[in-house]
Amino acid sequence: MSDQWNIDVSQRIRRLPPYLFARLNKLKYDKRRQNVDIIDLGMGNPLDPAPDIVIEKLCEAAHDPRNHRYSVSSGLFNLRRDVSQLYERLYNVSLDPETEVIATIGSKEGFxxxxxxxxxxxxxxxxxxxxxxxxxxxxALAGANVINVTLGNDEAFLERVSHVVEHLYPKPKLLILNYPHNPTAMTVDGVSFFEEVVDLARREGILVIHDFAYGRTCFDGYGAPSFLQARGAKDVGVEFITMSKPYNMAGWRLGFCLGNREMIRALATIKGYYDYGIFSPIQIAGIIAMRHCEPDVARQAELYASRRDVxxxxxRRMDWQVESPRxxxxxxxKVAQKHLAGEGTIDLSLRLLDEAEVVVAPGRAxxxxxxxxxxxxxxxxEQRLRQAVRQMDRALNKGIKAPSAKKAKSKGTQRPS
Ligand SMILES: Cc1ncc(COP(=O)(O)O)c(C=O)c1O
Incomplete structure (x- = not known):
């Protein structure tokens, strides 16, 4: 990335790894400008709407001028209290809303x-x-280094992590986890996995961040465990959650960090300097979502399960190897070898966009x-998903170009801008 800069940007920016979606995004943008009906399955950016009751509360709160002032950078107390009540209800985990919960501008900002x-x-x-x-x-932006450990099933992964933590000098400071996982959709069976993580963290004196963005997006009877359910988790780490996925509130930018009070105090300190808090009506609407929208969360998860099946x-009918995620x-x-034709997945994704008019995210990114x-x-x-795979199949198997330059038509779904 550094050779793209003519001005003297910071080392912080120069040491960022190359942005592998750049070419794909540019091609997508060019096609859209030509009115090509791209089916964009590249980003986890929900197209389904947030619950009506939440939108109504947002509008009502936005009419109150008191809510137009700067908010509180750590989040309104009532919101933090409702998050802690949600954790009590869902996971039987007690959190002090004053010291163990902080609101973030989506979990990405907080993380x-x-x-x-x-x-x-x-x-x-x-x-x-x-x-x-x-x-x-x-x-990388914090100026620190990353050690990558091959992900795998729980046991093997933790063994590899233990090995790295035990043998690396200076010792790593932080372990970053994410279950259900993006991009692999890998899950862990129960709290025992996190109990082993806590043991490891205690033994080696490292901190843990668990990104729980998909904690509520589970199906087939599976309920993802929270890291904070593990005994002693609050001593060593925090968990991030988001309103983006379960409530389809991605653009609203509302998430939370929960757990270790020292880590939360450190985050609150940085945020206190950088921001004045999330627009209060969004926070107020967030409370309504957590109190009243459990059925919406369940319905959304079911929708994903049906789409997954499709x-x-x-x-699989294209001979791609796929595990059905929960x-x-x-x-x-895993792309069939015959379709990769010697190229990497970045080139494959570019080809699929060009010839099938479908965006998928290349694994290499x-x-x-x-x-x-x-x-x-x-x-x-489901209909658009079927159409997308059909177009991919046609483009890859027969080398026949999918219909081009169709006028982008509204089909009852909006696309992210
Ligand atoms: C694993 C994971 N963490 C965090 C995020 C960011 O979510 P938010 O909208 O809360 O910033 C995403 C978004 O796709 C994600 O997949």
Whole structure:
């Protein structure tokens, strides 16, 4: 990335890894400008609406001029109290809303600033590979280093992490986890996994961040465990959650960090300097979501499960290797060799966009271990998903170009801008 700069930007920016979605995004943008009807399954950006009751509360609160003032950077107390009540209800975890809960401008902002609060030059974070890119970029932006450990089933992964933590000098400071995982949709069975994590963290004196963005996006009877359910978790780490996925409030920018009070105090300190808090009507509407929208959360998860079935089925028919996930809003699929035709997944994604008019995320953008895979975001309805895979199949198998330059038509779904 550094050679793109003519001005003297900071080292912080220069040491960011290359942004592997750049070419894909540019091509997508060019096609859209030509009115091509792109089916965009590239990003986990929900197309379904937030619950009506939440939108109504937002509008009502926005009419009150008192809510137009700067808010509180850590979040309104009532909001933090409702988050702690939600954790009590869902996970039987007690949290002090004053010291163990903080609101963030979506979990991405909170996560990034937490890395800045904890890490600096000379520090190291351990992150599984494949990874959600922010988990690596945030550490890089904080001036610290990342050690990637191959992700795998729980036991093997933790063994590899233990090995790295025991043998690396200086010792890593932070372990970053994410279950259900983006991009692989991997899940852990129960709290025992996190109990082992807590033991490891205690033994080795490291901190833990668990990104729980998809904690409520689970199906087939599976309920994802919270890291904070593990005994002693609050002594060593925090968990991030978001309103973006369960309530379809991605653009609203509302998330939370929960757990270790020292880590939360460090994040609150940084945020106190950087921001004045989330627009109060959004926070007030967030309270309504948490109090009244459990059925919406369940319905949304069911929607993802049905879409998953459609995509898993269709991709398997293309001879792609796919495990049916029980959480997250993604399908992580190993591309059939015959379709890769010697190219990497970044080139494959560009080809699919060009010839099938479908965007999928190339696995390589999620780390070296992502090569050979693509991630399909289940954001469109079943009909559009079927159409997308059909177009991919046609483009890859027969070399026949999918219909081009169709006028972008509204089909009952909006697309992210
Ligand atoms: C694993 C993971 N963490 C965090 C985020 C960011 O979510 P938010 O909208 O809360 O910033 C995403 C968004 O896709 C995600 O997949």
């Amino acid at each position: 990034s600033h937490m890395c800045l609060a904890l890490m600096g030059p000379g520090d190291t974070a351990v992150v599984g590979d494949p990874y959600f890119p922010i988990h690596v970029y945030s550490v 995509v898993v089925d269709a991709l 959480g997250s809003m993604f399908v992580w699929a 999620f780390g070296e271990n992502g090569e050979g895979f693509v991630r399909v975001a289940l954001v469109e309805n």
